[in-house]
Structures are given as structure tokens and as C-alpha cells.
Amino acid sequence: MTSQKTNKERKKDRKKEDGRSKAPCFINFIRCCYCSFSTKHACVVLVGLYEAPKKPESAIDFIKEYLGASMNTDADSLKTKVEEQNKALQAKDKEIAELNAKIASLQANNTHD
Numbered sequence: 001m002t003s004q005k006t007n008k009e010r011k012k013d014r015k016k017e018d019g020r021s022k023a024p025c026f027i028n029f030i031r032c033c034y035c036s037f038s039t040k041h042a043c044v045v046l047v048g049l050y051e052a053p054k055k056p057e058s059a060i061d062f063i064k065e066y067l068g069a070s071m072n073t074d075a076d077s078l079k080t081k082v083e084e085q086n087k088a089l090q091a092k093d094k095e096i097a098e099l100n101a102k103i104a105s106l107q108a109n110n111t112h113d
Contacts, residue, residue, distance in 0.1 A: 041067065044066075045062075045063050045066050045067065048062075048066045049062065049066075
């Protein structure tokens with residue numbers, strides 16, 4: 001007499017098989033991903049997400065943190081620095097324009113003498 005499995009038993013067996021087969025498939029996927037630089041980073045993040053004990057609420061924040069991107073405080077300080085440098089650049093441009101005008105007037109005076 002052969003024992004036939006119920007649908008529940010078949011589903012349990014499939015889940016066990018799926019659980020076992022996911023890891024090798026995932027590892028093969030990662031090996032294939034190392035072909036290019038940007039794909040490598042994506043795979044590294046995916047591995048980090050896979051290994052994370054607690055799943056993050058925001059995927060973007062997880063990716064930024066995992067890849068070492070600067071957080072908002074760093075971004076704000078960088079924006080401030082850029083604004084300061086733009087102001088300094090404008091002041092230098094104004095000074096250069098004034099000096100060029102002065103040189104032009106001195107050259108004009110030397111040609112008339």
C-alpha cells in the first residue's frame with residue numbers, strides 16, 4: 001500500500017525544499033553579480049540586507065548607511081560650505097573685474113603718453 005501525501009504535507013515539503021534551494025541560488029546570483037562594479041555594490045547591499053537581523057524600515061536609508069553615504073548632518077554642512085565658497089568666488093570675480101579695469105585704464109594712460 002502506497003501512502004499518498006495530503007496537500008498540506010506537499011506544501012510543507014515544498015517549503016523545506018525552497019528553503020534549502022534559496023541559499024545556493026542566492027550564492028550563484030552573487031557570484032554572477034561580481035562581473036561589474038556597480039552590480040557588485042548592489043549585490044553587497046543585498047547580502048547586507050539578507051544578513052541583517054532586523055529588516056530596515058526604509059530601503060534607501062539602509063542602502064545609504066550600508067554603502068557609507070553621508071547622513072543629513074554631513075549634507076547640511078556641505079551645503080553651507082558650498083554657499084560660503086560661492087560667496088568667496090563671487091568676491092574674487094568682482095576683485096578680478098576691478099583689477100582688469102584698472103589694468104586697462106593704466107594701459108590706456110601709457111599709450112597716450
